[in-house]
Amino acid sequence: MTQTQSSLQHAANVLGALSLVVADRMNTAIEAVAALGPSAPAALAAMHEFLDGGSVTQLSSVLGLTHSGTVRLVDRLAAEGLVERVGAEDGRAVSLVLTRTGRHMAAQILQTRETSLTSALSALSADEVDNLAAVLDTMLTTVTLARAEQRSARTGNRSQPWLCRLCDFAACGRSEGNCPVSNAVSAGAD
Template structure:
């Protein structure tokens, strides 16, 4: 059955409204834990999940911040004892490593994120959750491929933050090959 235009518009509209409320609640929850600005939770989560020991330039790319903005963020994280700077492998760049305190803060950020998102799913049955997961995987694949196309065509001059910058990799099943974003990004076709 094909959707009528009004049904499609309704679905898009409620998706937009839901996306905003879920993002607002999640951002409020994770920013309350980190309390050092809106980029801090994503920086801590990214360092915790996949970028610990990465360079300031890599962190800048993940967060979609300018290099100077990322340096200022790393300065704040360092002053709070959450990260330490070190020399990167090539000797020219600066690496960023979570301290034990930073690792604990990142774990609290991910826990606050999970609790916030679980609240949005609370009214769904197990069957509805499974159906939603399948639908969201398809939607994320589509969005990932579109972003990759935009990047290659350079149609958008603004840096785009990574979709997975605030993800819990264990929850998405990345190491088992179940992450729709990673799968789409690495195969280029979503398969």
């Protein structure tokens, strides 16, 4: 590193390069599992982890797609036998539910994601992985709070910032209170 480069600039640059490589590798791997476009794996994983029985509007928010784009995606997933639309008792609402085949594919997507991501960590020692995990938790907390603030400024309410569309909740320790995203959102709501 030359004297004109700061450590922050260097770290930001290599983080950008690494994040693109890791994301490209992961997306290529998980998109091959579903073979239904780039949003299908995230939709299936989100439904598997926390949104099964949710609405098209909720899925749209999680994926960052327009309502009509989400409807088209759900149509494709339903045509493949991965998702079913289930009407509410009053007939006014529709819930999206994974089929057995959809659950199986979502589990495959999450396993493929894990394999892709852990391969990027393979050169690190156990201590380095622990240190990296702590740094990543801090970074995720910062990004989550910033995203919540951006949405609050735009919409006037502090809604869930939805970073977890491809997250494995068991791996992040969400149920044990260890998820940095969930914890940041909870702390920000106080």
